[in-house]
Amino acid sequence: MDKFRTVLNIAQKQQTTLGFGLVTLLTVGVEQIFSAVVFKCPCSSWNFAYGTVFLLVPALALLALGYALNIKIWKMCTGICMCKPNPCSCENCWVFFIKFMKITTSALVAPVSWIAVALLDGNYFECTMTGSNSTWFKNHVCAGKVPECQRELYRFPCKTSSVPETERDDVMGIIRAESQVLGWSLIAFIMTAALLLTCVAKCCSRISYVQLKFWQVYAQKENDLLEKYTTNHAQELAERNLKSFFEQKHPEPIVTPNREAFEKVSLVYHSSWKKEHHSILHQYVESKV
Helix, strand or coil, X not given: CHHHHHHHHHHHHHCCHHHHHHHHHHHHHHHHHHHHHHCCCCCCCCHHHHHHHHHHXXXXXXXXXXXXXXXXXXXXXXXXXXXXXXXXXXXXXXXXXXXXXXXXHHHCXXXXXXXXXXXXXXXXXXXXXXXXXXXXHHHHHCCCXXXXXXXXXXXXXXXXXXXXXXXXXXXXXXXXXXXXXXXXXXXXXXXXXXXXXXXXXXXXXXXXXHHHHHHHXXXXXXXXXXXXXXXHHHHHHHHHHHHHHHHCCCCCCCCCCCHHHHHHCCCCCCCCCCCXXXXXXXXXXXXXX
């Protein structure tokens, strides 16, 4: 869990091929362990359900984990059900949607990698499809084979059927090939969609590349320094309170932002070419001057 959190944080902070690549490699490693050690096709009427669970449920779990380990999602959702000073306007909803989609993009790296690698490996898909009740699929893979092929298709992954080995291998080869085609098709679709969306976003941008890079660097530095300042200030306040308690003296004055200030700097904010501020904190500080 700690390793996954570390790698996910790298991907979220860097938003680069390196960061997403680390998440993908970690997911590939886990999938290979599951496929070799945990996964055992039952070769019964449970084939379809068993294979589907191993193919999709880990992907859903990785998606939920990606959301849960993302600090930005909790910053947006904390207190969202309570009355806030900012109205629920169309602009705020749009900003929330844009940020949520960016978070979803990062969270989808691991589950998509799991499904793609699982399809390329073929074990889960073989188990799933040999348990399918689709007459069309059975006619498709068993075309030209002995009649027992369709009746004993669910036994093929365990190699326990009465069908000749050569015909069984041919059927399993067809299913594995189809699984790998689906895997590569998924990878190609995701890569193409990501490239097209990136190109459209860059082409429609009203700000220059250098300014956009500056905003990204500023946001990253502000988040890092905010965490540092929060830790230092909390430690200073705790030390003052403990010192005052044990020495039985009046505490030294320490200025801490009030609740209203914390709420204002926690609002959802989206930088645009129309705004002069780079973050909600920047906007709050400038308004106090």
